[in-house]
Amino acid sequence: QVQLVQSGAEVKKPGASVKVSCKASGYTFTNYDINWVRQATGQGLEWMGWLNPNSGDTDYTQKFQGRVTMTRNTSISTAYMELSSLRSEDAAVYYCARGHRGMDVWGQGTTVTVSS
C-alpha cells in the first residue's frame, strides 16, 4: 500500500540542526511532490514547503527561507527536510505528505524537541 514512513523522534539543542527523513513506498516516488508540514503542540498545521522528487526543485514559504533545506535520494525513494538554527519555537511534529489531490498520504509525523 502507499505509505510514507518518517524517521524517529529527535531532541536537539537550540542552535542545532535537525534532519527528518520520509521514505515512500507503494508508488513511483518521482511522480508526486512531497510537502512538509509542521504542527506545534495544540496549534494548527503550518506548511513549510515542497520538493519535486523528480527534478529536485523546491519552494519554501518565506518564514523558513534560509533555514530549511529539502532534498531527496531517488535511489531509496526518500525525501529529507533539514531545519537549521533551531529555536524553542521549532518544537513541533513534522509531517511529510504526498502532493496528490491535495495531500493524500501523510507520514506518521516526527516529533522534534528543542531543549537546552
Place this chain on the structure above:
Amino acid sequence: SYELTQPPSVSVSPGQTARITCSGDALPKQFAYWYQQKPGQAPVVVMYTDSERPSGIPERFSGSSSGTTVTLTISGVQAEDEADYYCQSADSSGTYRVFGGGTKLTVL
C-alpha cells in the same frame, strides 16, 4: 502573507448538519482542500478540489465554493466526526500552500 480564515469552533448535535467555512482572497482562483485531524493522528484529506470526495470518505461529507468562501458540509453528523478540520489552498500564484487556522467540530 496569504491567509485562510476559519471559525475556531463549530458545535452541532448528532444527526444535524455542520457547516465549516473557509475564506480567502485567492479562493476564486485556487482549489481548496479539507483535512480532518483527530487527536494524536496525522491529518486525512476529506475533500479535494473544492467538492471531490476521496474514496473511503462517507457521503455525508460534501464541499462547495462560492466566491472567496469554500464550505465543508457534514450532513447527519456522527460522534466519530468530532475532530479538527483544516482547509488548505494556495496563494494567487499557485506556488505556496497555506492552511487555515483550523475549526474544532464538537458533537454535543
